[in-house]
Amino acid sequence: MSEKRLKRKKIKKKLFTKNRLVILNEDTFEEIFSLRLTLMNVFVVATIGALLIIFVTTYIIAFTPLREFIPGYASTQLKKDATELALKSDSLSAALKKNEAYIQSIRKVLTGDLEYAKFNKDSIIAAASEPINEEELKPSKADLKLREEVEREDKYNLFEKARPKAGTVLFPPVKGMITERYNPQKKHYAVDVALPKNTPIKSILSGKVIFADWTSNTGNVVIIRHNNGFISVYKHAASLTVAQGDAVRTGEVIALAGSTGQESTGVHLHFELWKEGYSIDPTIFIEFE
Known part of the structure; x- marks a missing residue:
């Protein structure tokens, strides 16, 4: 010790x-x-x-900002730029997917390669084939009451309450005899109108030309997107008077009738009308004859 x-x-x-x-x-x-x-x-x-x-x-x-000069530490501005680029890339990716879906729809309109959906047979985009519950399809009390009111108005107030079913008036692209009518069961989503050669084909509404070019199956094709959601398609033209990106007015000449393309059987106009991805019978809105 x-x-x-x-x-x-x-x-x-x-x-x-x-x-x-x-x-x-x-x-x-x-x-x-x-x-x-x-x-x-x-x-x-x-x-x-x-x-x-x-x-x-x-x-x-x-x-302190001095840490940016230490190896291994990222710059604040670099992180900010990386975040902005990541957000922009996500937005561009979403926009690209929408554009690809839209282009696919337009391609199907051009080629006529449309899939039948189980319930929405006229749609460009096939609906999911899921089982439908019949109970969900039955009208509710509010629906039944609304139907009764509409029936009474249609029965007793024809001139006071009646409204036109179609709120849009379309200009006839051509006048002629219909040789084949709209028939979705046969995958014919158009009206064929027989015409003399070089008959002027006109735009049904003002809009913008989103496609104007030659295709092997349907010849010269013009597709116009209109402001109210309509898309009009004109196939088998002899020649085109508009180009992609042009703005056209109602009744403006966009092509001349002909018989171009492998699927053409004579001089006629193959006219299709689409609304928000669904094909529509053009004769509902347009008088061809």
């Missing part, structure tokens, strides 16, 4: 023994600066200095 105490006393003595740090002039040996120190003081000062250095370094890394 005595030896341990002696060692402790020696260590304590070394730690607390005062030493003098003197700075002298080398030539004159004049004392310039002196400082009394102990090993304990040196240890405490060194520890505090190390802690201060660690604290300041941590603060700089965590809370």
Whole structure:
């Protein structure tokens, strides 16, 4: 025990023994600066200095822009730009998918390669063939009441309450004899109108030409998108008077009738009418004969 105490006393003595740090002039040996120190003081000062250095370094890394100059840390502006690019890429991806779906629909209109859906047979996009619950198809009380009111108005107020079923009047693209009518069961989503060669074909409404070119099966084709959701298609033309991207007015000549394309059987106009992805019988809106 005595030896341990002696060692402790020696260590304590070394730690607390005062030493003098003197700075002298080398030539004159004049004392310039002196400082009394102990090993304990040196240890405490060194520890505090190390802690201060660690604290300041941590603060700089965590809370100041200087951390951007430290290897391994990303720039704030770089993170912001990366986030913006990620958002833009998502938006572009969604827009690209919509454009691809739209182009696929237009391609099917051009080729006539349309799929029959189980319930929406006139749709460009096939409906999902899911089982239908008959209970859900039954009209509710509110529906029955509305139907009764409509029946009474149609029966007793023909001239006061009646409204036209079609709110849009379409200009006839041509006048002629219909050789084949609209028949979705036979995948004929159009009206064929026999015409003399080079008969002017006119736009049914104002709109923008989204396709005007030659196809092997249907010859010269014009597709016009109208502002109210209609898309009109004119096939087998002898020649075109409009180009893709042109804006056309109601009744403006867009092509001349002919018999072009492998599927053509004579000089006629193959006319299709679409509304929000669904084919429509053009004779509902247009009088061809």
